[in-house]
Amino acid sequence: MASTSAAPAAPVASPTEPILEVTGLVKHYPLTRGVVFRKQVGAVKAVDGVDFTLSRGETLGIVGESGCGKSTVAKMLVNLEKPTAGRIRYKGEDVTKLSGRALRAVRRNIQMVFQDPYTSLNPRMTVGDIIGEPYEIHPEVAPKGDRRKKVQDLLDVVGLNPEYINRYPHQFSGGQRQRIGIARGLALRPEVIVADEPVSALDVSVQAQVINLMANLQSEFDLSYIFIAHDLSIVRHISDRVAVMYLGRIVETGRDAEIYEHPTHPYTQALLSAVPVPDPEAREHRERIILSGDVPSPTNIPSGCRFRTRCWKAQDRCALEVPALAVPAEFRHTGGPAAHDSACHFAEEKQVVPPEEPREDHGNERA
Amino acid sequence: MLLEVRDLHVEFRTRDGVAKAVNGVTYGVDAGETLAVLGESGSGKSVTAQAVMGILDIPPGRITGGEILFQDRDLLTLKEDERRKIRGAEMAMIFQDALSSLNPVLTVGDQLGEMFVVHRGMSRKDARARAVELMDRVRIPAAKERVRQYPHQFSGGMRQRIMIAMAMALEPKLIIADEPTTALDVTVQAQVMELLAELQRELHMGLILITHDLGVVADVADRIAVMYAGRIVESAPVHDIYKAPAHPYTRGLLDSIPRLDQKGQELYAIKGLPPNLMHIPPGCAFHPRCPMAQDVCRTDEPPLYEVDEERGSACHFWRECLHG
Numbered sequence: 001m002a003s004t005s006a007a008p009a010a011p012v013a014s015p016t017e018p019i020l021e022v023t024g025l026v027k028h029y030p031l032t033r034g035v036v037f038r039k040q041v042g043a044v045k046a047v048d049g050v051d052f053t054l055s056r057g058e059t060l061g062i063v064g065e066s067g068c069g070k071s072t073v074a075k076m077l078v079n080l081e082k083p084t085a086g087r088i089r090y091k092g093e094d095v096t097k098l099s100g101r102a103l104r105a106v107r108r109n110i111q112m113v114f115q116d117p118y119t120s121l122n123p124r125m126t127v128g129d130i131i132g133e134p135y136e137i138h139p140e141v142a143p144k145g146d147r148r149k150k151v152q153d154l155l156d157v158v159g160l161n162p163e164y165i166n167r168y169p170h171q172f173s174g175g176q177r178q179r180i181g182i183a184r185g186l187a188l189r190p191e192v193i194v195a196d197e198p199v200s201a202l203d204v205s206v207q208a209q210v211i212n213l214m215a216n217l218q219s220e221f222d223l224s225y226i227f228i229a230h231d232l233s234i235v236r237h238i239s240d241r242v243a244v245m246y247l248g249r250i251v252e253t254g255r256d257a258e259i260y261e262h263p264t265h266p267y268t269q270a271l272l273s274a275v276p277v278p279d280p281e282a283r284e285h286r287e288r289i290i291l292s293g294d295v296p297s298p299t300n301i302p303s304g305c306r307f308r309t310r311c312w313k314a315q316d317r318c319a320l321e322v323p324a325l326a327v328p329a330e331f332r333h334t335g336g337p338a339a340h341d342s343a344c345h346f347a348e349e350k351q352v353v354p355p356e357e358p359r360e361d362h363g364n365e366r367a
Numbered sequence: 368m369l370l371e372v373r374d375l376h377v378e379f380r381t382r383d384g385v386a387k388a389v390n391g392v393t394y395g396v397d398a399g400e401t402l403a404v405l406g407e408s409g410s411g412k413s414v415t416a417q418a419v420m421g422i423l424d425i426p427p428g429r430i431t432g433g434e435i436l437f438q439d440r441d442l443l444t445l446k447e448d449e450r451r452k453i454r455g456a457e458m459a460m461i462f463q464d465a466l467s468s469l470n471p472v473l474t475v476g477d478q479l480g481e482m483f484v485v486h487r488g489m490s491r492k493d494a495r496a497r498a499v500e501l502m503d504r505v506r507i508p509a510a511k512e513r514v515r516q517y518p519h520q521f522s523g524g525m526r527q528r529i530m531i532a533m534a535m536a537l538e539p540k541l542i543i544a545d546e547p548t549t550a551l552d553v554t555v556q557a558q559v560m561e562l563l564a565e566l567q568r569e570l571h572m573g574l575i576l577i578t579h580d581l582g583v584v585a586d587v588a589d590r591i592a593v594m595y596a597g598r599i600v601e602s603a604p605v606h607d608i609y610k611a612p613a614h615p616y617t618r619g620l621l622d623s624i625p626r627l628d629q630k631g632q633e634l635y636a637i638k639g640l641p642p643n644l645m646h647i648p649p650g651c652a653f654h655p656r657c658p659m660a661q662d663v664c665r666t667d668e669p670p671l672y673e674v675d676e677e678r679g680s681a682c683h684f685w686r687e688c689l690h691g
Contacts, residue, residue: 065552065553065554065555066552173640173641175640176640203407203408203579203641204407204579204581204620204623205407205619205620205623205636205637205641206636206640207623208623208634208635208636208637209636209637209638211625211634212633212634212636215633216633230552230553232553233624233625234625236625236630237625237630237634256630270554271553271554274553274554274556274557275553275582276556276557276560276580276582276583276585276586277582277585277586278581278582278584278585278609278621278624279585279609280585280586280588280605280606280609281606281609282585283585283586288557290554290557290558290561291554291558294522294524294525294555295552
């Protein structure tokens with residue numbers, strides 16, 4: 001699809017330098033009281049100190065339950081929300097400090113695919129206008145006469161018939177709409193795509209189609225993905241590295257096998273053990289960690305470790321000291337897959353997902 | 368059999384035409400048994416359940432054929448006031464979205480107690496006491512105080528517990544749970560499913576679990592009925608179906624689950640889209656998407672072939688499918 005490509009506007013990063021580097025990212029929403037004299041009485045701490053990096057061509061999966069701040073992180077990455085504090089460096093340049101033309105150039109390179117393909121497409125615009133709209137803001141990517149052709153190419157790239165350019169969103173199914181959303185994300189030839197729950201609104205048989213499409217586009221266009229989802233098996237399938245979030249912070253992060261097979265944080269272990277496994281044989285011999293209670297309110301975060309109120313290992317120390325996200329001391333020298341960042345004072349390895357025996361292949365061929 | 372649905376047909380008349388939502392569904396549940404009805408959106412799984420409960424919107428909906436036998440009585444021949452006595456007391460339903468299923472302007476105590484006032488003729492005071500008992504039973508902490516609170520004051524998981532309490536209130540013989548945990552987070556989902564399974568065992572109820580999640584099914588179901596385009600395409604004990612599916616649609620669903628040993632490779636995907644219910648393909652409704660389809664599939668609708676005593680598959684080539 002060389003015809004849709006245009007040279008990226010920003011400087012080219014060296015291969016070792018991360019394309020995206022996030023440090024100390026914070027988003028607090030103030031809670032106010034009073035009409036005439038508004039005073040701040042507290043804050044919803046949606047994101048409360050998040051660090052991560054993303055390399056070129058890599059996929060970072062972010063998992064967590066509702067309210068953990070994963071979508072707020074996504075919005076800050078594409079500048080839909082201004083961070084309260086912290087830095088987002090794109091190829092070494094702090095995006096949070098930019099404005100005007102410089103900001104626009106960066107935003108071109110970081111695009112978003114939204115969760116709900118039913119509400120994220122304007123029902124009164126044709127597919128061609130939806131996918132071509134980014135060119136109105138960034139006319140340098142496609143001169144006016146060239147746009148229709150480019151949009152048709154994009155439709156072809158995401159597996160839709162280019163003749164559908166004049167149709168409206170309601171004429172498409174959910175999976176097709178998500179393809180439209182992806183085509184819009186690709187229009188400006190970005191280097192980073194932030195996908196916030198891109199398949200959770202889709203039917204099971206269609207999810208696999210969209211995941212395959214995203215994987216193919218990644219290798220075709222050398223994209224880097226931030227892939228946010230709550231479905232742990234899909235995240236594992238597509239991600240190189242995974243970060244687990246709880247109440248506004250990353251509690252554990254590492255390569256996918258490190259997180260799924262050697263989790264050391266109790267929250268990750270509980271999360272993995274709670275996922276229903278599509279294998280009735282596993283029912284009997286599977287250990288399940290069922291957490292008590294609900295996630296605390298982000299307006300009133302527990303002191304020390306924020307997971308301690310639901311943790312079966314919690315001790316006095318957990319209420320006093322905030323555990324740092326680092327390789328736990330006991331694994332620092334042993335090395336191996338358990339030696340990855342985990343924010344727990346009492347980190348220990350525990351295998352919760354039974355090692356998968358190769359399932360019988362039912363005969364469907366995989367490409 | 369506690370409940371038997373036989374050859375049920377439901378259609379919806381709309382401005383654009385007739386949508387055939389349910390086209391000859393047959394299934395049954397015994398007391399103490401869990402039947403999972405698996406299907407994607409538009410497969411007719413919820414419409415069948417609504418017909419069983421008698422809460423189908425008529426019109427536009429219309430039951431055009433079939434029988435629903437509950438304890439050997441055909442519900443479709445009963446009068447509305449007779450059905451109302453069964454609904455709630457004998458069979459109850461748990462919905463996906465607890466927030467919109469609860470009345471926001473009544474306390475949860477009033478809503479739970481209403482069951483006893485209406486069906487058992489209890490006084491408000493006694494009903495309130497029973498409401499507290501129920502909330503204890505579904506393990507809502509501080510039930511005595513919280514009985515006076517409104518739905519918005521509860522978290523999603525707690526609201527779903529209240530829905531379960533409401534369904535259990537009169538100790539019905541059959542519970543239909545329509546995607547009961549889909550709106551919940553995984554850790555809360557596990558709590559709620561465990562609670563539901565435990566109460567079912569205690570009360571020896573029949574449970575119809577409607578879901579699209581193959582994981583949830585494998586965790587709790589005894590039997591599975593897989594639906595596609597308003598028909599049951601495969602019906603089997605849960606262990607058999609995961610080991611060796613006898614219908615290409617079931618096989619496709621199982622194969623599209625990401626697997627560890629397939630990481631980095633392309634996922635198997637069922638090609639195409641679920642059919643439009645106004646224009647269901649002739650012959651086997653799945654044939655345009657089926658990797659095994661032959662000429663006969665385009666013309667002859669497959670009956671539910673008997674695979675063995677406990678299994679059925681609506682595929683002309685179930686043998687080939689079963690043996691890979």
